[in-house]
Amino acid sequence: MKIGNRAFLFGSAMSAVILCGAGQAAFAKDEVMGDFSGVTLKAKFIGGNQYEPLYARITDWEKATGGKVEIISKKSHFEIDKEIKSDIAAGSTDWCVGYNHVSFAPQYTNLYTDLTPYIPQDTLDKYNPSFIEAATINGELQMLPRAQFDVSALYYRKSLYADPKNQKAFKEKYGYALTPPDTFDQFKDQAIFFADPPNFYGTQYAGKEEAVVGRFYELLVADGGQMFDKDWKPTFNSESGQQALQWFVDLYKAKAVPPGVLSYVWDDLGSGFASGSVALDLDWPGWASYFNDPKQSKVAGDVGVIVQPKGSSGKRTGWSGMHGFSMTKDCGDKKAAASLIWFLTNHDSQLFEAQKGPLPTRTKVWDDLIAQVKESGDTYRGEVLTAFQEASKHAFAVPKFPEWVESTNLIYPELQAAIVGDKTVKEALDDAAERVGDMMADYGY
Amino acid sequence: MKRKFLSPPVLLLLPAMIIIAAVVLVPLLLSLYTSFTPFKLTRPDTLYRWIGVRNYMRLFEDYYFWAAFLRTFVVLTIALNVEMLLGLGLAVLVNKAVSGQRALRTIMMFPMMFSPILVGFQFKFMFNDTVGLVNNALQSMGMERVIPWLVDEHLALFSILTAEIWSSTSVFAILILAGLMAIPRDPLEAARVDGCTPWQTFRHITLPYLMPFMFIAMTIRSLDIARAYDIVQIMTAGGPARRTELLWTMISRSGYVDANMGLANAMAYISILLSIFFTFYFFRKLMAARRYMGGAQ
Numbered sequence: 001m002k003i004g005n006r007a008f009l010f011g012s013a014m015s016a017v018i019l020c021g022a023g024q025a026a027f028a029k030d031e032v033m034g035d036f037s038g039v040t041l042k043a044k045f046i047g048g049n050q051y052e053p054l055y056a057r058i059t060d061w062e063k064a065t066g067g068k069v070e071i072i073s074k075k076s077h078f079e080i081d082k083e084i085k086s087d088i089a090a091g092s093t094d095w096c097v098g099y100n101h102v103s104f105a106p107q108y109t110n111l112y113t114d115l116t117p118y119i120p121q122d123t124l125d126k127y128n129p130s131f132i133e134a135a136t137i138n139g140e141l142q143m144l145p146r147a148q149f150d151v152s153a154l155y156y157r158k159s160l161y162a163d164p165k166n167q168k169a170f171k172e173k174y175g176y177a178l179t180p181p182d183t184f185d186q187f188k189d190q191a192i193f194f195a196d197p198p199n200f201y202g203t204q205y206a207g208k209e210e211a212v213v214g215r216f217y218e219l220l221v222a223d224g225g226q227m228f229d230k231d232w233k234p235t236f237n238s239e240s241g242q243q244a245l246q247w248f249v250d251l252y253k254a255k256a257v258p259p260g261v262l263s264y265v266w267d268d269l270g271s272g273f274a275s276g277s278v279a280l281d282l283d284w285p286g287w288a289s290y291f292n293d294p295k296q297s298k299v300a301g302d303v304g305v306i307v308q309p310k311g312s313s314g315k316r317t318g319w320s321g322m323h324g325f326s327m328t329k330d331c332g333d334k335k336a337a338a339s340l341i342w343f344l345t346n347h348d349s350q351l352f353e354a355q356k357g358p359l360p361t362r363t364k365v366w367d368d369l370i371a372q373v374k375e376s377g378d379t380y381r382g383e384v385l386t387a388f389q390e391a392s393k394h395a396f397a398v399p400k401f402p403e404w405v406e407s408t409n410l411i412y413p414e415l416q417a418a419i420v421g422d423k424t425v426k427e428a429l430d431d432a433a434e435r436v437g438d439m440m441a442d443y444g445y
Numbered sequence: 446m447k448r449k450f451l452s453p454p455v456l457l458l459l460p461a462m463i464i465i466a467a468v469v470l471v472p473l474l475l476s477l478y479t480s481f482t483p484f485k486l487t488r489p490d491t492l493y494r495w496i497g498v499r500n501y502m503r504l505f506e507d508y509y510f511w512a513a514f515l516r517t518f519v520v521l522t523i524a525l526n527v528e529m530l531l532g533l534g535l536a537v538l539v540n541k542a543v544s545g546q547r548a549l550r551t552i553m554m555f556p557m558m559f560s561p562i563l564v565g566f567q568f569k570f571m572f573n574d575t576v577g578l579v580n581n582a583l584q585s586m587g588m589e590r591v592i593p594w595l596v597d598e599h600l601a602l603f604s605i606l607t608a609e610i611w612s613s614t615s616v617f618a619i620l621i622l623a624g625l626m627a628i629p630r631d632p633l634e635a636a637r638v639d640g641c642t643p644w645q646t647f648r649h650i651t652l653p654y655l656m657p658f659m660f661i662a663m664t665i666r667s668l669d670i671a672r673a674y675d676i677v678q679i680m681t682a683g684g685p686a687r688r689t690e691l692l693w694t695m696i697s698r699s700g701y702v703d704a705n706m707g708l709a710n711a712m713a714y715i716s717i718l719l720s721i722f723f724t725f726y727f728f729r730k731l732m733a734a735r736r737y738m739g740g741a742q
Contacts, residue, residue: 082701085486089706107487107704198575198584198591208684259593260574262685268573277575402487406703417686420596442483 032119032342037066039336042095044084046323047074050286054146054344054353061343067336069097077101084108096331097340100143100324102134103210106402112326114140118338126347131361134397135324143324144345145361147353151308151320152218153391154187155273155281155291156180158304160194169193183310184219184247184317187280188256194279195256203280204272205248207262212248212415213408215282217398218319219244222311227399232445234436236411237429243312245418245425252419262416274299282308282317285359288384303380305387308394320395322361359388403443410435476710484707486700491707500711510712513683513690518719520602520691521670524609525663531610532617532662533655539618540625554619556612565679568608569595572680595681601689608676613669617662624658625651656734660727667723671716692716 045055058069072095073083080099087093088111100108116124119141124132131145160166161178170178174189181187191202206212217227217236225240235241251257258264258272266284273281274291276298294300308317325341327334343349347365354360354369366389373381398404411432418428451459480500484492504510539549556564571578572594580591594604628651636646674693677683683690683698696716700709 078702085701085704089484089486089489089492091489110487110489198580198589201575208682258575259591260596263569263595263681272575275576403703406705409698409703413684413687413690416684420686422686 032123032339033064034335034339035066036333036336036339039066039333040068040070041097041331041333041337041340042070042072043097043340044073044080044095044099045071045097046077046080046099048076050356050358051148051323053356054349057344057349057352058340061340065336065339067340069340084111087111093328093330094332096328096333096337098326098328100326102143102145102322102324103398103404105135105142105326106137106400106404108326109137109140109142109402111328112142113329113331113334114142115144115327115338115341116141118327118334119144119342123342126364127345127362128392130395131322134322137400143326144341145322145324146345147350147358147360147362147365148323149320149359149361149392149395150284150286150322151318151359151388151391151395152282152284153308153387154180154306155283155287156304156306157279157299157302159302160279161304166194180304180306181280181309184222184312187282187309188247188250191251191256191280192254195254197255197258199277201258201272201278202256203251203282204257204261204264204269204278205251205282206266206269207264207416207419209265209412210405210408211265212262213411214319214398216241216244216248216411216415218317218396219247219311221319221396222309222313222315222317224311224313224315232401232440234433234440237426237433240313241429242425245415245429248415248419249421249425253421262419285384285388286357288381288388289357292380305384307387307390316391316394318391318394318396320392320397359392401445403439407436407439410439477714479707480711480714482707484705484710486704486706496707500708501715503708504711504715509687509690510695510715512687513692513695514716514719516602516690517671517673517692517716520606520609520673521667521719521723524606524613524670525666527606527610528614528617528666529659529663531614533621533659535614535618536621536625539622550619550622553615555615557615559612561612561675562679564608564612565676568604568611568676569680572604596685598688601681601685605677605680605689608680609670609673612676613666616666617659620658620662621655624655628654653734653738657731657738660731660734664724664727664731667727668720671720671723692719 045051052074055071055074062068073080075083077099081104084098085107087095088108093111098108098112100112105112124141127145131149132141135141135143135145161180167178170190170193173193176186178190178193181190187203193202194200195202205215220227220236220241223240223244225236225238225244227234227236229235252261258277264272269281269283270287270290272278273283273287274297288303288305291297291303292300297303310316325344327337327341331337345361347362347368350360350362350365351368354365355372360366360369370382370385370389373385414423414428414432414435417423417431418425422428423431479492481497482492482494483496483500535553539546539553542549559567570576572580574580574591574593574595577594579594580588583592592600594600632650633646636650641649672693673691674697677689677691677694678697681689683694692712693716696709696712699705699712
């Protein structure tokens with residue numbers, strides 16, 4: 001899952017095309033609305049270009065309900081996460097509506113309350129069921145997801161695949177036709193084939209922190225493994241885990257990725273692909289518009305997008321994440337808070353956000369978005385939406401336990417050690433599993 | 446006569462003592478206490494679970510913690526020495542300038558005006574392997590490979606040191622320049638009359654006068670570097686494979702990202718040893734330098 005501010009890049013072109021103006025449309029006074037005159041809700045939201053346009057719609061909710069919203073904090077993900085954790089530690093939790101993310105939600109279960117009693121079932125049914133399931137922890141619905149859903153698909157340079165010389169040379173070397181990869185083995189072959197360091201690289205990956213663990217996790221799942229068994233014992237050092245990590249090691253050794261890849265995170269990957277020095281890029285939806293914008297990208301007009309490749313088990317990768325809104329247990333007016341949360345994630349709000357680039361989490365919003373794009377005749381955006389809609393079918397969240405982020409901080413240095421050759425794949429994963437196992441034992445798993 | 450509970454001097458000092466206790470002592474004692482608990486930010490009840498020295502015992506057995514400790518020590522030693530030498534050179538050059546000295550002093554202070562976060566981003570970009578200025582410059586001079594500045598075991602620390610040294614050499618330069626400007630002219634002129642070479646004058650007259658200023662600068666910077674965080678976090682985040690992990694990247698990750706504030710505070714208290722060592726060492730040197738110059742004991 002990506003925590004970042006990519007998707008706003010997506011929309012600059014598309015928002016000009018699609019101006020049906022859901023934000024301006026009158027919303028139906030239905031579902032979880034009510035009269036909240038005299039109520040002031042304190043809220044803590046994620047800030048940033050990608051996330052903030054939605055908050056302009058709060059005035060519509062205020063007009064419709066008579067309630068008021070006071071945004072007492074608006075910070076980047078990591079800053080708001082620190083603040084929320086500090087609030088939990090200090091017991092300063094008298095605010096009502098807060099930011100949440102599916103990967104971090106298990107850490108906040110002492111803070112946020114179950115939304116199920118406040119949101120009717122027929123309303124919940126309008127969200128994609130897998131997202132509601134991902135937002136449910138220990139049987140409690142911890143958040144309602146907004147249209148900020150992330151899953152990766154594969155971007156590629158069309159011209160490389162259309163080049164007859166490449167097609168012939170690849171067929172001779174690998175024995176199969178050069179088409180955008182459908183498996184991670186093909187992905188590796190093609191990345192090595194296209195690489196011409198230091199001028200051009202076959203692919204790239206996020207190389208540090210939770211980002212590299214997330215990529216490893218999804219490849220592990222696609223290769224038939226799991227991070228933990230049912231008793232929360234680490235199992236990522238299995239054969240599947242070794243196979244998954246070997247993929248990263250092989251690409252690094254073959255110089256098919258830039259040598260500095262272990263210091264890369266999302267921004268480096270986006271700018272790398274846009275610079276025209278990379279052939280294949282497994283990346284988030286937020287980059288789509290940026291990659292095809294001639295003012296910002298050298299590969300504009302040459303970008304293809306397909307569903308993410310399969311691992312050795314036949315399953316596709318699909319590490320995903322989504323942002324949402326939650327309600328604190330100490331909130332003084334839970335009905336009003338639930339109403340605001342519903343409003344910020346309802347059909348119109350999601351369409352409003354999705355028109356700017358991010359992916360929606362309500363089924364009908366997907367349909368409406370695709371219909372709008374078809375009408376506009378934008379084939380690239382159509383290709384992007386189709387690829388990401390297909391990609392989202394294979395999405396899965398990270399394991400639901402509060403120490404996920406802490407465990408990634410134990411795992412990623414070991415993954416890096418294997419990639420740079422300080423340890424073998426097995427040594428690195430065994431060491432990581434031992435450290436994570438100790439941590440889990442400390443927490444009573 | 447009724448006896449007063451507190452004497453007037455104590456009474457007058459009481460407000461200051463209360464303020465100091467509130468803003469310094471209480472947080473210090475609280476953080477010390479939490480280092481004896483498994484305090485996790487997201488589980489406030491853990492603040493009240495006393496686990497004795499378990500956090501400290503765990504850290505004493507943690508190879509990676511001591512590797513980070515040693516690395517911080519090495520970075521600190523190299524950065525201090527290089528900054529001191531460069532700062533001395535800069536100060537001597539600026540002091541020689543006959544005109545425009547004020548402008549030069551201002552320009553020299555520019556790096557100090559940048560936030561460490563900005564410096565981190567600036568050098569991260571410069572040392573980027575594919576689009577960075579350093580590799581591009583080397584390639585334009587004929588180099589045919591890419592140097593992974595932020596990944597290689599030694600080069601990554603070198604890159605971080607370069608950023609640290611760039612941003613803070615002026616601290617030394619300014620303090621040493623102040624020392625140069627305060628040196629009395631008589632001994633220098635006497636040395637010239639006695640036929641001393643410029644090196645002899647510098648070695649036996651200028652340098653002893655400057656030593657107290659250098660040690661003050663070293664004390665200040667040793668405290669700074671022992672807490673180095675922003676630049677390292679942005680450039681490498683302690684990686685790859687812990688190759689550039691310093692104490693405060695580790696402490697910050699443990700405290701805020703992992704929410705393990707108890708363990709992080711234990712790390713912080715151990716790391717204070719490093720600052721205490723360098724401060725003690727430099728103060729002893731400072732006292733020795735002042736004694737040498739006939740100053741106060």
